[in-house]
Amino acid sequence: xxxxxxxxxxxxxxxxxxxxxxxxxxxxxxxxxxxxxxxxxxxxxxxxxxxxxxxxxxxxxxxxxxxxxxxxxxxxxxxxxxxxxxxxxxxxxxxxxxxxxxxxxxxxxxxxxxxxxxxxxxxxxxxxxxxxxxxxxxxxxxxxxxxxxxxxxxxxxxxxxxxxxxxxxxxxxxxxxxxxxxxxxxxxxxxxxxxxxxxxxxxxxxxxxxxxxxxxxxxxxxxxxxxxxxxxxxxxxxxxxxxxxxxxxxxxxxxxxxxxxxxxxxxxxxxxxxxxxxxxxxxxxxxxxxxxxxxxxxxxxxxxxxxxxxxxxxxxxxxxxxxxxxxxxxxxxxxxxxxxxxxxxxxxxxxxxxxxxxxxxxxxxxxxxxxxxxxxxxxxxxxxxxxxxxxxxxxxxxxxxxxxxxxxxxxxxxxxxxxxxxxxxxxxxxxxxxxxxxxxxxxxxxxxxxxxxxxxxxxxxxxxxxxxxxxxxxxxxxxxxxxxxxxxxxxxxxxxxxxxxxxxxxxxxxxxxxxxxxxxxxxxxxxxxxxxxxxxxxxxxxxxxxxxxxxxxxxxxxxxxxxxxxxxxxxxxxxxxxxxxxxxxxxxxxxxxxxxxxxxxxxxxxxxxxxxxxxxxxxxxxxxxxxxxxxxxxxxxxxxxxxxxxxxxxxxxxxxxxxxxxxxxxxxxxxxxxxxxxxxxxxxxxxxxxxxxxxxxxxxxxxxxxxxxxxxxxxxxxxxxxxxxxxxxxxxxxxxxxxxxxxxxxxxxxxxxxxxxxxxxxxxxxxxxxxxxxxxxxxxxxxxxxxxx
Numbered sequence: 018x019x020x021x022x023x024x025x026x027x028x029x030x031x032x033x034x035x036x037x038x039x040x041x042x043x044x045x046x047x048x049x050x051x052x053x054x055x056x057x058x059x060x061x062x063x064x065x066x067x068x069x070x071x072x073x074x075x076x077x078x079x080x081x082x083x084x085x086x087x088x089x090x091x092x093x094x095x096x097x098x099x100x101x102x103x104x105x106x107x108x109x110x111x112x113x114x115x116x117x118x119x120x121x122x123x124x125x126x127x128x129x130x131x132x133x134x135x136x137x138x139x140x141x142x143x144x145x146x147x148x149x150x151x152x153x154x155x156x157x158x159x160x161x162x163x164x165x166x167x168x169x170x171x172x173x174x175x176x177x178x179x180x181x182x183x184x185x186x187x188x189x190x191x192x193x194x195x196x197x198x199x200x201x202x203x204x205x206x207x208x209x210x211x212x213x214x215x216x217x218x219x220x221x222x223x224x225x226x227x228x229x230x231x232x233x234x235x236x237x238x239x240x241x242x243x244x245x246x247x248x249x250x251x252x253x254x255x256x257x258x259x260x261x262x263x264x265x266x267x268x269x270x271x272x273x274x275x276x277x278x279x280x281x282x283x284x285x286x287x288x289x290x291x292x293x294x295x296x297x298x299x300x301x302x303x304x305x306x307x308x309x310x311x312x313x314x315x316x317x318x319x320x321x322x323x324x325x326x327x328x329x330x331x332x333x334x335x336x337x338x339x340x341x342x343x344x345x346x347x348x349x350x351x352x353x354x355x356x357x358x359x360x361x362x363x364x365x366x367x368x369x370x371x372x373x374x375x376x377x378x379x380x381x382x383x384x385x386x387x388x389x390x391x392x393x394x395x396x397x398x399x400x401x402x403x404x405x406x407x408x409x410x411x412x413x414x415x416x417x418x419x420x421x422x423x424x425x426x427x428x429x430x431x432x433x434x435x436x437x438x439x440x441x442x443x444x445x446x447x448x449x450x451x452x453x454x455x456x457x458x459x460x461x462x463x464x465x466x467x468x469x470x471x472x473x474x475x476x477x478x479x480x481x482x483x484x485x486x487x488x489x490x491x492x493x494x495x496x497x498x499x500x501x502x503x504x505x506x507x508x509x510x511x512x513x514x515x516x517x518x519x520x521x522x523x524x525x526x527x528x529x530x531x532x533x534x535x536x537x538x539x540x541x542x543x544x545x546x547x548x549x550x551x552x553x554x555x556x557x558x559x560x561x562x563x564x565x566x567x568x569x570x571x572x573x574x575x576x577x578x579x580x581x582x583x584x585x586x587x588x589x590x591x592x593x594x595x596x597x598x599x600x601x602x603x604x605x606x607x608x609x610x611x612x613x614x615x616x617x618x619x620x621x622x623x624x625x626x627x628x629x630x631x632x633x634x635x636x637x638x639x640x641x642x643x644x645x646x647x648x649x650x651x652x653x654x655x656x657x658x659x660x661x662x663x664x665x666x667x668x669x670x671x672x673x674x675x676x677x678x679x680x681x682x683x684x685x686x687x688x689x690x691x692x693x694x695x696x697x698x699x700x701x702x703x704x705x706x707x708x709x710x711x712x713x714x715x716x717x718x719x720x721x722x723x724x725x726x727x728x729x730x731x732x733x734x735x736x737x738x739x740x741x742x743x744x745x746x747x748x749x750x751x752x753x754x755x756x757x758x759x760x761x762x763x764x765x766x767x768x769x770x771x772x773x774x775x776x777x778x779x780x781x782x783x784x785x786x787x788x789x790x791x792x793x794x795x796x797x798x799x800x801x802x803x804x805x806x
Contacts, residue, residue: 120472137612154192284318694736
């Protein structure tokens with residue numbers, strides 16, 4: 018369908034075209050006539066659209082694709098719709114999301130990797146060109162109501178503070194009229210850092226009161242869609258539901274994890290065999306598909322220490338409960354749409370993962386990811402992990418499962434998330450449900466499809482043309498292929514028959530059934546060792562017509578075909594901005610070397626009361642050096658209390674606060690040790706300057722330091738911090754002035770009691786010239802950036 022109505026929909030906003038006619042002098046003249054004002058609507062028959070995108074779920078995890086994690090909602094939608102078993106993503110979250118939301122390849126929209134490793138190269142800048150308007154904007158300007166709930170990891174890091182600019186935020190330039198969720202790669206499911214639009218907000222309840230982020234997002238989505246249909250029943254909606262689940266931390270109520278007790282005691286090798294058999298039974302892989310071999314980089318279950326195996330099994334129980342819990346809340350959104358009587362007219366995409374399962378949890382997994390991020394994974398000994406086995410998934414944890422489970426959750430394919438060369442990194446299960454547009458409920462579709470195909474499919478289903486102009490900027494064509502042709506014919510020849518893949522040098526190409534691929538680096542080996550030159554990478558060749566899982570490498574048998582595909586990859590890479598390939602690590606973690614802006618300059622930074630939700634890259638780094646915090650405050654006659662400034666939270670951070678009227682400082686190392694210093698006397702009533710100095714010991718990273726506390730220049734207390742965190746405090750906690758959001762750094766207060774009682778005029782951080790950051794391995798910085806996305 019092209020333009021079935023009078024609107025010129027290829028130019029957005031749709032131009033107002035007043036119709037010439039008789040203009041009378043007096044409105045009472047009988048000849049006075051104007052057509053009634055009509056609200057803008059899409060073409061007749063345009064469906065409601067729901068896109069559900071889960072996070073870090075491999076092809077072999079969900080029960081609908083043969084996995085061990087129950088997903089009855091996905092199964093129900095598949096039974097009433099279509100299952101796509103050759104649907105692909107980019108192998109990483111932010112690139113997949115930007116590709117989905119624009120209908121373009123990830124390098125075409127500047128998202129060659131994650132925002133934290135952006136460079137000044139156009140394909141890796143993390144900046145979406147204004148010639149590639151997002152789908153939500155196109156739908157909104159054609160009369161759709163639009164809303165996003167959940168994760169947004171497409172905002173450049175230098176634009177992620179509460180001051181924006183908001184061009185890349187969902188409700189800024191993203192085309193969504195409503196946004197409720199978080200900005201970044203991951204978030205605490207129990208105590209998240211949330212935004213409503215561009216305004217920081219606090220969760221409506223606490224973990225102790227039963228709060229969980231996925232449930233909150235579902236509540237918001239259900240409320241929005243009900244209100245939309247109550248107030249605008251004739252207007253279709255576009256709902257993008259993208260929970261942070263099941264990305265680490267794997268947080269879920271204990272009863273959901275306990276459903277899987279004992280189910281994974283046999284380990285990942287056995288689980289992979291079980292999943293493979295179930296996949297064939299369901300028919301989601303061909304009967305002649307082969308189970309790919311385990312690579313040497315992935316340990317066998319039998320080679321893991323016996324004392325660690327109960328912990329490893331519990332990690333997977335928690336993850337499985339997390340995925341089932343997520344699917345349950347997706348059901349609530351679907352049921353709300355059904356209850357409104359509009360499910361028949363709603364096109365639903367349920368995409369089970371934005372990339373393959375995540376192998377970023379190390380070989381042993383983690384109870385607190387921050388230990389690994391700070392090079393302190395050795396603190397999590399088997400004895401320590403075993404002592405915490407019952408706490409995995411709880412508010413006291415920040416957990417991730419081991420590499421072995423990630424590999425098993427990508428059955429039957431090779432490799433994992435980040436490995437864009439192989440299907441284990443890029444093949445995700447997808448379900449399409451649209452009763453009015455699908456005549457074969459329960460059908461299987463095996464055409465090659467890709468995440469960039471969603472946008473053109475949705476536009477074709479709605480009868481809306483791709484815009485040629487948006488907000489005065491000429492648009493480049495979408496690069497995806499509409500999947501609508503496959504809805505009605507299982508055997509229709511695939512139309513998306515050429516697709517490149519690339520992520521950090523892991524790369525491949527698909528063309529008419531064949532794939533040529535090369536893995537350049539292993540995701541969990543981010544530090545140490547020399548990478549091969551790109552030209553020295555070893556390529557593999559697979560015939561997808563007879564080898565569904567990339568199990569039989571034909572490179573040595575058909576070198577001419579391999580060479581042809583390698584050349585084709587280079588052509589596509591040139592076309593879409595992949596070049597230059599960039600496998601640098603430390604350089605990309607350094608904004609100056611990478612060529613991206615940074616907010617913070619100099620050695621001093623001043624904050625004012627009420628400032629908060631400041632990400633770690635919005636604040637001067639005080640790690641591995643001396644620093645001081647000076648605050649200008651007024652103390653009431655009744656005495657002061659609460660937080661002056663805090664950075665981080667329960668799993669690592671520091672705070673300057675007032676405890677029972679006295680100035681205090683707390684340094685929390687990984688939630689394992691808390692070092693407190695409290696002044697000997699209370700702060701008198703009136704206006705005062707209070708200061709905390711930490712004199713760093715030196716001699717390397719993560720060392721301790723002496724603490725002194727001052728009132729108006731006079732020392733009033735002294736203490737000691739025995740160790741510090743050298744790399745990062747948190748993946749999601751922030752810096753707040755006059756209160757603390759998220760979790761509390763110190764056990765001396767809670768977030769509910771953290772608000773400062775008194776007046777703060779300003780707070781200043783000054784850092785010393787004794788930095789030891791030069792000792793930080795640049796590759797280690799890159800590893801941390803990757804592990805947090």
